[in-house]
Amino acid sequence: MQKFSVLGAIAAMATMASGAAYAQSASSEARLTSPVTAPQEAVIAGVAWRCEGDACLGAGHKANVDGLVRECKKVVAVVGPVASYKSRGRDLTIGQLRACNKAAVQIQTARN
Template sequence: MQNFRCVSAIAAMAVFAAGGAFAQTTGYRGEARLATPSTAPVAQTIGGVAWRCDGDACQGEAARKGNVDGVVRECKKVVAVIGPVASYRSGARELTDSQVRACNKAAIQLQTARN
């Protein structure tokens, strides 16, 4: 019976430690490379994500991702604000070349419609 209690206590500690590891996740992180580098640093909040661009490199960070948009739709929102991109990554997902073209095309059409 003693061994069972000891094993149960160890198992409970392992579950507690694993739960703590999940609670310490870093949140959302996105990356984009602009098609044309910006001449000055840019900082914008888009869909709850703080985006910062310097030159052609952009990084987006948030404590957590609050929307359930697909990656291409998310990219379109970013492109509509910061301009066309050469590449786009959301978390572990990266857009293909054809998806990047679709993202840029739709966002440029949206910008044109606004003007």
């Protein structure tokens, strides 16, 4: 019986560690303008994204040759408009965010 409780504790620790590892390996971050009601996951341009509340983290080892705004547009097409976007250590400016979010509005309009 003791083996099962030890295995359960190990499994719980592994689950917690994988969440922390995901956050540490994040190469991109976005803050949504409207929080999601339930956690969402998607692979966008080879990067695994996970959104909870208004925070999204993108983790992946794909070399991205897209410009930062183009990369952001791909993300907002899936997750919706963002209040901030950071990738590979660079933040979008307010003007770049406006251009990025414009793509999300155009996609939402086309879907409706």
